[in-house]
């Protein structure tokens with residue numbers, strides 16, 4: 001069933017091809033702003049996907065007016081958020097993250113009648129201009145299901161900014177009644193830790209023979225995982241996948257016992273045949289039961305919110321610092337002094353901080 005408002009807002013291909021992007025963006029922004037703060041909140045709480053998508057676009061906007069409106073929407077949605085299971089999925093490019101989410105999400109919708117939101121954090125999309133096509137073609141049935149909401153990574157901004165937008169998007173999805181939030185990130189940089197810090201359950205997907213370094217074993221990513229799953233355990237790869245599972249299970253034993261009361265596990269699965277996917281979801285549910293019973297679930301979420309606050313402060317301070325006229329005037333020359341050895345980085349940093357603090361009085 002297509003939302004009539006959704007199709008009204010969809011950009012027609014013929015038009016998009018000839019229209020300059022700025023004008024197109026301005027036109028979309030104008031339409032978007034025609035909704036009041038209350039209309040956004042009501043639409044989200046009623047679970048209207050078009051409104052939810054538009055509110056997330058506001059969150060991602062760099063315009064001050066959009067930002068202010070987005071914050072008011074978030075505040076009103078906050079009391080309705082939190083009622084979900086947040087799962088983070090990482091793994092090397094091509095590990096099968098999107099395919100697994102497609103199978104898992106479809107089963108949650110079909111067998112349990114639940115709603116599923118999929119958000120992506122893709123640091124590489126800053127270079128490639130977004131992964132919309134890839135995500136939507138690999139999650140075909142989710143992309144067309146009424147009970148699913150698939151949102152690719154914003155293609156602009158630093159990892160910190162993208163992570164903040166994703167956290168906020170997650171809260172709006174929860175307010176819109178999505179009981180399952182899945183955050184996909186490609187495991188090639190810092191984005192795994194950003195995702196780990198926003199979810200209840202962190203899943204690392206591995207492949208046989210793809211190299212430990214690349215798969216995050218040596219970068220400590222494995223240590224964060226509640227479950228490590230060896231995907232593509234199908235056809236001729238089944239035996240090798242089982243061997244890799246045993247190896248991963250052994251490696252997991254060497255990590256310190258988690259305070260969550262949960263013992264990490266290694267599983268095999270196949271997004272192609274569906275093997276192991278329901279066992280995987282049972283693990284997620286079991287983890288939720290265990291950590292809710294011992295208080296870890298709520299405690300971890302509270303700690304996350306405190307950490308988010310500090311991150312936002314840091315980003316905000318950095319922005320204020322870098323855009324401050326007195327700093328902009330002196331920064332380049334002082335950087336040059338450091339580069340040419342005329343001063344130390346400590347003294348230079350102190351000088352700039354003093355300039356900033358002095359100009360604030």
Ligand SMILES: Nc1nc2c(ncn2[C@@H]2O[C@H](COP(=O)(O)OP(=O)(O)OP(=O)(O)O)[C@@H](O)[C@H]2O)c(=O)[nH]1
Nearest residue numbers: 092093094095096097098099138186232270271272
């Ligand atoms: N044989 C087999 N192929 C799979 C399985 N899961 C995924 N694939 C294939 O692996 C390729 C990559 O799958 P994706 O789901 O796009 O992987 P991804 O981890 O989301 O990739 P990126 O988003 O690009 O990082 C596709 O060609 C899939 O069809 C599986 O369980 N078995």
Ligand SMILES: [Mg+2]
Nearest residue numbers: 097098135184
């Ligand atoms: Mg993917």
